[in-house]
Amino acid sequence: MLTAITGAIESGIIYAIMALGVYLSFRILDFPDLTVDGSFVTGAAVAATLIVSGVHPLVATCLALFVGFIAGCMTGLLHTMGKINSLLSGILMMIALYSINLRIMGRSNVPLLNQETIFTNVQEWGTKIGLEPAVAKTWGILLSMTLLVLLFKWFTDWFLQTEIGLAIRATGDNPRMIRSFSANTNLLIVLGLGLSNAMVAFSGALIAQYGAFADVGMGIGMIIIGLASVIIGEAIFGTKTIARATFAVIGGAIIYRIVVSLALRAQFLETGDVKLITACIVILALVVPQMVRHQREKKYKEEKRRERAQAFVAAAAERGEGDVAVKRNL
Amino acid sequence: MWLLLPKGVKGMLQLKGIYKIFHEGTPDEKIALQNINLTLQKGDFVTIIGSNGAGKSTLMNLISGVLFPDEGTISINGQDVTMMPEYVRSRYIGRVFQDPMAGTAPNMTIEENLAMAYARRQKRTLRRGVTKKRRDDFREALSTLHLGLENRLQTKVGLLSGGERQALSLLMATFTEPDILLLDEHTAALDPARAELVTHLTKEIVARYQLTTLMVTHHMQQAIDLGNRLIMMDKGQIILEVDEHEKKSLTVEKLLAEFRRIRGEQLASDRAVLS
Numbered sequence: 355m356l357t358a359i360t361g362a363i364e365s366g367i368i369y370a371i372m373a374l375g376v377y378l379s380f381r382i383l384d385f386p387d388l389t390v391d392g393s394f395v396t397g398a399a400v401a402a403t404l405i406v407s408g409v410h411p412l413v414a415t416c417l418a419l420f421v422g423f424i425a426g427c428m429t430g431l432l433h434t435m436g437k438i439n440s441l442l443s444g445i446l447m448m449i450a451l452y453s454i455n456l457r458i459m460g461r462s463n464v465p466l467l468n469q470e471t472i473f474t475n476v477q478e479w480g481t482k483i484g485l486e487p488a489v490a491k492t493w494g495i496l497l498s499m500t501l502l503v504l505l506f507k508w509f510t511d512w513f514l515q516t517e518i519g520l521a522i523r524a525t526g527d528n529p530r531m532i533r534s535f536s537a538n539t540n541l542l543i544v545l546g547l548g549l550s551n552a553m554v555a556f557s558g559a560l561i562a563q564y565g566a567f568a569d570v571g572m573g574i575g576m577i578i579i580g581l582a583s584v585i586i587g588e589a590i591f592g593t594k595t596i597a598r599a600t601f602a603v604i605g606g607a608i609i610y611r612i613v614v615s616l617a618l619r620a621q622f623l624e625t626g627d628v629k630l631i632t633a634c635i636v637i638l639a640l641v642v643p644q645m646v647r648h649q650r651e652k653k654y655k656e657e658k659r660r661e662r663a664q665a666f667v668a669a670a671a672e673r674g675e676g677d678v679a680v681k682r683n684l
Numbered sequence: 685m686w687l688l689l690p691k692g693v694k695g696m697l698q699l700k701g702i703y704k705i706f707h708e709g710t711p712d713e714k715i716a717l718q719n720i721n722l723t724l725q726k727g728d729f730v731t732i733i734g735s736n737g738a739g740k741s742t743l744m745n746l747i748s749g750v751l752f753p754d755e756g757t758i759s760i761n762g763q764d765v766t767m768m769p770e771y772v773r774s775r776y777i778g779r780v781f782q783d784p785m786a787g788t789a790p791n792m793t794i795e796e797n798l799a800m801a802y803a804r805r806q807k808r809t810l811r812r813g814v815t816k817k818r819r820d821d822f823r824e825a826l827s828t829l830h831l832g833l834e835n836r837l838q839t840k841v842g843l844l845s846g847g848e849r850q851a852l853s854l855l856m857a858t859f860t861e862p863d864i865l866l867l868d869e870h871t872a873a874l875d876p877a878r879a880e881l882v883t884h885l886t887k888e889i890v891a892r893y894q895l896t897t898l899m900v901t902h903h904m905q906q907a908i909d910l911g912n913r914l915i916m917m918d919k920g921q922i923i924l925e926v927d928e929h930e931k932k933s934l935t936v937e938k939l940l941a942e943f944r945r946i947r948g949e950q951l952a953s954d955r956a957v958l959s
């Protein structure tokens with residue numbers, strides 16, 4: 355049980371970087387970018403292939419980030435220069451990336467067992483400063499990934515407060531307005547999607563090293579996982595400021611992982627059911643807040659009506675019994 | 685690449701032989717503008733009136749680069765900008781739209797909105813948008829609106845009333861002192877009191893910065909009261925130009941009579957406000 359939870363938290367933290375990318379495209383740019391399913395694998399494929407061919411894991415992971423950036427920019431270009439609908443641009447890029455990912459890996463699965471990865475590096479480093487190997491592994495991973503995701507959070511928070519970042523936010527909020535303040539919204543969309551997919555690919559590269567393999571199918575439904583994290587996080591932690599929202603997204607990603615790992619402990623569920631569970635979580639997260647809001651409104655209206663009725667009765671009583679009697683007769 | 689214009693001494697706008705035809709060569713063909721010639725000297729404040737569909741908004745969109753003319757040239761400050769993209773041109777064109785929601789980003793704060801307007805002058809960089817120094821500047825600029833917005837810098841703009849948002853839009857469009865200010869019925873969506881306030885602010889701001897301004901309005905009296913020149917448009921043409929001297933003695937009755945004389949019909953605007 356405890357190991358399952360630690361595992362969920364670990365992977366949740368790594369997936370949080372992907373969720374931050376999804377937050378950037380979905381929420382900030384208001385662009386439903388489905389490239390994610392492909393670019394996540396691209397990140398994994400690039401990192402795994404490079405690591406197997408002897409490149410240092412850190413370099414490989416950073417290159418994955420860069421390739422993800424390019425993939426995102428391509429989607430942006432399809433949408434802005436090619437004037438293709440946003441959903442379709444993402445889907446096209448996702449499909450194209452499937453073949454590209456296969457090309458990068460040369461086959462559908464690249465195992466990383468017994469390879470040097472960022473995580474073995476961290477573990478080594480931990481044992482060097484005198485920790486038990488097992489302790490160095492769990493705590494090393496947890497600590498280093500936490501620092502990494504906080505770095506991405508800090509970057510996102512900072513970037514969205516810069517002049518360029520403000521313009522990107524306005525591009526998602528009111529494109530007509532920001533164009534009238536001399537911002538090239540096309541360029542900003544390309545840049546925003548590039549950054550978003552860079553984070554997604556980076557996360558993919560880490561997951562490949564964490565799970566010790568890259569697989570061409572590992573990105574299926576990634577966009578929904580990202581979205582689930584964003585929605586759950588926002589619902590629980592709120593979105594008052596950018597810093598709060600990015601924190602929420604990270605929290606959402608971790609909670610999502612914990613929920614899934616707990617759900618999978620139920621006897622009647624199988625590993626293959628994960629996607630169904632994810633879909634259900636997202637649907638719930640989308641529908642429940644609506645129902646809650648609706649209920650609250652109904653209750654509020656009810657209360658107001660009762661108050662009005664009471665005020666009416668009180669006023670009638672003040673005017674004298676006769677009036678009320680007359681009213682009753684009517 | 686497009687070069688930034690030098691801030692010339694004689695900033696002005698010049699339109700020569702402008703034609704704009706929508707859906708050319710189809711049964712829906714619509715000549716929105718034909719042979720428009722107009723020159724604004726630096727500091728001119730020109731009000732535009734005209735019937736519905738006269739082409740006023742189309743004219744504004746051509747000047748700001750949202751649309752491009754089929755024929756003719758547009759120059760600002762002596763430089764030909766006819767085909768210059770909107771995002772380059774808007775460095776020196778301030779705009780306020782009719783819809784109060786259009787000129788601001790609702791999910792961003794007042795100070796962030798102002799920072800975006802402020803950043804229009806130079807290339808946007810990775811500098812912080814809202815710095816302490818700028819915040820002081822913003823507060824000062826906001827206080828000229830007398831709406832108390834200077835105490836609500838961190839409020840999301842979506843929470844402001846229509847009038848407040850339009851006043852903010854006006855401030856954002858103007859406080860970087862653009863070469864040209866375009867106002868397209870920017871008070872039309874507001875209730876009379878708010879419209880009055882925004883009109884008053886417009887007068888004040890245009891005078892303060894000596895802005896070269898083009899303002900579309902359906903309010904005849906307002907068109908007469910504001911600015912130093914007036915033009916009337918109908919069916920894609922400028923049918924009447926009133927210069928500074930003539931404008932001083934202009935009345936609504938005279939304007940209507942002039943329109944009847946030129947067109948031989950009543951001014952066809954369902955939204956024209958006569959008083």
Ligand SMILES: Nc1ncnc2c1ncn2[C@@H]1O[C@H](COP(=O)(O)OP(=O)(O)OP(=O)(O)O)[C@@H](O)[C@H]1O
Nearest residue numbers: 706707714716734735736737738739740741742743
């Ligand atoms: N994008 C467009 N496509 C087709 N026709 C258009 C387009 N924009 C404007 N028009 C047409 O061009 C003509 C001029 O429109 P415009 O919006 O400039 O009028 P206006 O003077 O601003 O009118 P109003 O007072 O109603 O705002 C109208 O007949 C309109 O139908």
Ligand SMILES: [Mg+2]
Nearest residue numbers: 740741742868
């Ligand atoms: Mg119009």
